[in-house]
Amino acid sequence: MSNKNRKRSIDGVSGAGEGSSKKAKPHAFFSSFAARKEEASLPPTQRATVRVEAPPTVEHYLHLDPFASPGSDNGGSTSSSKIKIAMYDLDGTLIQPKSGARFPKDATDWKWWDATVKAKLAEVHKEQFHLVIISNQNLKEKPLKAWRSKVSLICADVQLPIRVLAATAKDQYRKPGIGLYELLHDLYEAKGLEIDIENSFYVGDAAGRAGDHNDTDRKFAVNAGLTFYTPEQYFKGSTKNPAYLPFKGLDATAELAAMDDSPLVTPTSTPLIPASTKEIVIFVGYPASGKTSFYNKYFKPHGYIHVNQDTLKTREKCLAVVREEMTFGANGCVVDNTNRDKSTRAYYVAMAKQLHVPVRCFYFTASYQLAKHNNFYRAYVASDVPAAEKRSILPETAFIGFKNALQEPDETEGFDEIRRVNFKFQGTEEDRRLWSRWMS
């Protein structure tokens, strides 16, 4: 459970006495008029939701301090340092819009998902569980404001110590990413406590069943190693277990196994690096498909120049560097761009013909899903990416753009050789475990 993101996140949270932190401003976020009116009618003991300092893309609230609550002997001074956590998704699990609309209209447009919800929360609280809501809320400013107000009303209605954690951007905190769970883990660790993961659980409605909008809740539980229940199982005693249902998207565990059995480069009949290295090599492939790592490992040691448009800014500059090296230099050039279509590649092929040097194409075959998986892994999950290879998350459009414009390289383009490069994940056993997580 150690990675850079988790370390970064705890810096934003004051571990001790967060409920009484000077930075916590009760009601400061309580903004909508209807919600404010409703909140004002509550007795003071129920208006206890405080905002906890958190990383910029995380909303963190605490309603009553779970460590100071009467009836809870598992915080502070006594007995066990292992805390059982009952975790819940919010929308479609604990609550639903009162209006019957798909999305809530305002802060007061909510009701409990089922009549049993409140009693069930009280029951697990009595059983010494700490209650935590884990929610994805990638909202614009106005609906986010209303959401904050709603949180206060929900917490006040429960009247139990409850913590709310929400991810407001598409980053490592968003489910199925487990950034929020790791944040929670660090919070307890800072208090000398440990989450009793064996006896903790997570309830969510996005389980990948027919009619579910997604399967991210079940993936979140798998990623975190938590027992998972649907709201139907948990609140209504349904015996329908979704565990056998397939997940959507890239099954990284299966991908890893397949990678181990496939060759890195095909065909394998000719040497990867020829005797004479004065040649132009054109890479083709998605962002995050392993192109630069492949260059560093196989071409760089042979003196090949790295030509990249992100660094050089324009195609003209890339072409100028290649021309200069092919005319006056002694080395080969690797054009490490996505080079997605024939017309882009034709510039380099034409130059090779003009200068009478060989031109080869290396096609990185990683799929759309695999490249996106790597993108997320490199930006948010990888623990040991060297600073030089460290990259921030690339937008979805970078992948869609490539997918839509891709023309697979073929012989008619004038290459002396086309090689296919299969993505092979490189890393330790721990890295493989992290890479195997569900990223989206």
Ligand SMILES: [Mg+2]
């Ligand atoms: Mg939900």
